[in-house]
Amino acid sequence: MQKPPFRFGRSMFKDAVWSLVPLFLLALCAVWAAYHFIDPAPPHRLVIMTGVEDSSYQDFAKSYKEILAEDGIELVIRQSNGALDNHQSLRDPNSDVDLGFLQDGLNEPSSDTEVEPLSLGSVSYEPLWVFYRAKQAVTKFSELSGKRIAIGREGSGTKLLALRLLEASGVNGENSKLQAVGRDEAAAQLLAGKIDAVFFIGEPDSPIVQQLAADAQVRILNLDQAGAIVRHFPYLHELHVPHGLINIAHNLPAQDITLLATTTTLAVRDSVHPALVSLLMKAMHETHSEAGLLHSANEFPSSKDVDLELSKDAEHYYKSGPPLLQRYLPFWLATLIDRAALVLIPLLAVLVPLVRAIPQIYNWRIRRRIYRWYGELSFLETRLREKPTDSEIPTMIKQLDHIEEKVQQAKLPLTFSEHTYVLKEHIDFVRRRIQKPHTN
Structure with missing residues (x-):
């Protein structure tokens, strides 16, 4: 047979x-679930709120934009009226803003319907300049009582800080004329003699500081109560500005002066992808780690002096630096490997x-x-x-x-x-x- x-x-x-x-079927289900629900791919676009045109916030954002573009991330820059405006946009659940510059200590509490942003740390000092016209030197805020004072535009951190300091010194809208105007208009009115003093925040090398410091009719308030004020307002810093810092050739200011300063904080929504937080921390480090006129090298970025909760990803960056894979691999490849690892963990648990x-x-x-x-x-x-x-x-x-x-x-x-x-x-x-x- x-x-x-x-x-x-x-x-x-x-x-x-x-x-x-x-x-095969369970593996397919695990991969699908991990891909859709576990650590989705980071977006390629972020929106940042800065401040008025030609402000230091704008300069910082432009630097971030160039650095993030190297890894294929587009940073959209939007101007605003200032730190308070930025804070409100970040807390608004209907806003598409991802990050913005705030002033430490000047962020008002959020309501129950708003989402509180997270801090990535402070990036620079923001000195508070008070320029005034007077025959006698002014060394205290209380000596501005009865004057015409420009305190900054609506929605700006400058206005909020000026009001707090003046109120603590006994100066208010009843005994003085407080005007909410922007820095450019305030500077023009001060030079024209239409107001007596102006509060604004800016770098020593900013055009307005240079312009007002060079005018013979205008003086810089040399605050002799700075030490006491920072005790009452812990988020403020006492800055000692040496003579000649504004302009060495013209020796401006002509003597050492003492100023108050807050710090600039970069805040993000908690929905920003952790991989993008690491890129932002890298951009912050490249932009702010060098020495400046008011700070030493590697003093910024810093996790100190924040009244917002510090992001866990930012906290890890301050302690350990960038993620291991991002140190040696392109961002897209490091992110792909990270996501693959997160997919494999539940997959192995099933397989x-x-x-x-x-x-x-x-x-x-x-x-x-x-x-x-x-x-x-x-x-x-x-x-x-x-x-x-x-x-x-x-x-x-x-x-x-x-x-x-x-x-x-x-x-x-x-x-x-x-x-x-x-x-x-x-x-x-x-x-x-x-x-x-x-x-x-």
Whole structure:
């Protein structure tokens, strides 16, 4: 009798494939869930609120924009009226603003419906300049009582800080004329003699500071109560400005002066992707780590002096530097590997126990096939006990031959050889009973 053509493990291959189907489906589900719900890919666009045109905030943002562009991130710069405006935009749940510059200590409490932003740290000092016109030197804020004072435009941190300091010194709208005007207009009115004093925040090398310091009719308030004021307002700093700092050639100011300063804080929404926070920290470090006129090298960026909660990602950056992968790999590749790792963790949690179960699933499929043959054989034995007629015997033999043929052609693992031989013996046993149907 010619043997049937050899089929190289077709049934075994089929059993192996069907044993792997649950593994494949669960792995697919795990990857889909991880891709959609675990650490989505960072966006390629951020929106930052700065301040008025030509402010230091604008300069900082332009520097960030260039650095982020190297990693394919677009930074959209939007002007505002100042720090309070920025804070309000960051707290507004309907705003698309991602980050903005604030002034430390000047952020008003948010309401229950607003989202409080997180801090990435302070990036620079913001000196408070008070220029005034008077014959006698002014060294205290209280000596401005009765004057016409420009305190900064609406929505600016300058106005809020000026009001706090003047109120603490007994100067208010009842005994003085306080005007909420911007720095450019305030400077023009001061030079024209229409106001007596102006509060504004700016760098020593800013055009307005240079212009007012050079005017012979204008003086800079040299604050002799700075030490006491910073005790009452802990978010403020006492700055000592050496003579000549504003302009060495013209020795401006002509003597050492003492100023107050707050710090500029870069704040973000808590929804900003952690990978982008790391890039922002890198941009902050490259922009602000060098020495400036008012600070030493590596003094900024800093996690000190913030009245907002510090971002966990920023805190990790201050302690350990940039993430390991971002130190040596391009941003897109480091982010891809990070996301892949987050996908693999839940995937392994599902696959490890399932892989262990694969041999059991495979063995169950093999046993199920053998048990099915035993079931067919048992059915024939049951019919034998019912005393089949002579006309039914050929049909039963044909059914038995069919079972035997399937067993002979089956390609089963060697571990199941014993089950196969036992099944063949049972087939022979039933065959003998069929051939002698009336024998018990």
